[in-house]
Amino acid sequence: MKGLILKDLITLKSYGKSLLLIFALFLFLGLSSGSPLSGAMMVMPISIMAAYVTFSYDKLSNWDCYACTMPMKRSEIVIARYFVTIILSLLFFAASLLSYLFTAVIMQNFSEVYLLIPSYSVLFGLIMILISLILVLNYKFGPDKARIALILIFILPSIFTALITQSNVPMPVISESTIMLFCTIMPILGIAALLLSYLMAAKIYQHKEF
Template sequence: MRALLMKDFLMLSKQIKMMVAIFAVLIIISFITNMTMVLVIFSLIFASLQLTTAFTFDEMSKWDKYANTLPVDRKTIVQSKYVLGLILIASGIVIFTPVVFLSDEMTRQLPFIDIFQTIVIVLSIALFYISLTIPLFIKFGTQKARFIIFAIVFLPVFGSGFIQYGLRTVGLNQLMSYIKYVPIAAFVFLLLSYFVSVKWYERKEF
């Protein structure tokens, strides 16, 4: 698996350099504007999107056809993508969470618990994202999967009337009480996603 991850990181090296440059500018801006939480959100979103880039590179170079001639089983190939996604997300958390807490110590904007909850929720959303995208990329390819993901992500926007009705019915306070279960749901969804991805990849013809 190490060789597969090295291959992905080598392909993403130019993207990572650009990401570091962008984040360096954003860190400066976040301290000036006191909007460091936006930095964490952006970093996790950007890290998750790098997984899409990795799949796109593989598809363009016909990597899977070559990979399946190597002495590596298909399950390991799928595992490498999940590990890559988790490493990218963890890197965003490790690098930028200290920046958020340092900025908050200087500005006293938000209580510690609010910052922590926000980071956990954003992290959970990032896990949901990779759990959704990996099996779809494996099953349909990056081009078709992007349209499916777009429909899944933006469908709630078009159904905002139903969301507002649900909030009035359930109550915002009651809804917020379930927020603590979001990380657990994200972890369970990630496991289910992995098993589905392995099953689809093992059945796929290259």
């Protein structure tokens, strides 16, 4: 399994080289928006894209046809991909956190520091849930058809937010205890979604023909 993880990391070495660029992007967005935390939130789309791009590389190289001839379980091939995706997400989270700290120091603005843990808890849960969906769809339909779901993940929230804003619907008042409960539950839901996603993906991959 270590070889499978290493293979994906080598394939995605361009992402590793881009970490400084990603960090700079987080930093720029934080400085330009006047909010150190807003730039750090960009970790979400970047992590989701990383979950998708590995499948595109595999399709171009016909990796699955070759992998299935090797003396290893198909479930090991799947779980290695999940480990790689989690590793990349954690790297992006680290870049995001560093960008927040740098931006906050440059701007001398630490007013959002109390939001850091709750925000990252919710982000982690959301990213794990969306990654779980992307991985299963890629194993089921392949990267070409899964690209549609990827586009919808980015577009639908924007459309929904715009509709809510234009409709002038009053937002419900949510208590602080409810918000904290939500922040606590989200990482648990994210991990549960990831485990369920792995079980589904392993079953799909087990019966898939290449």
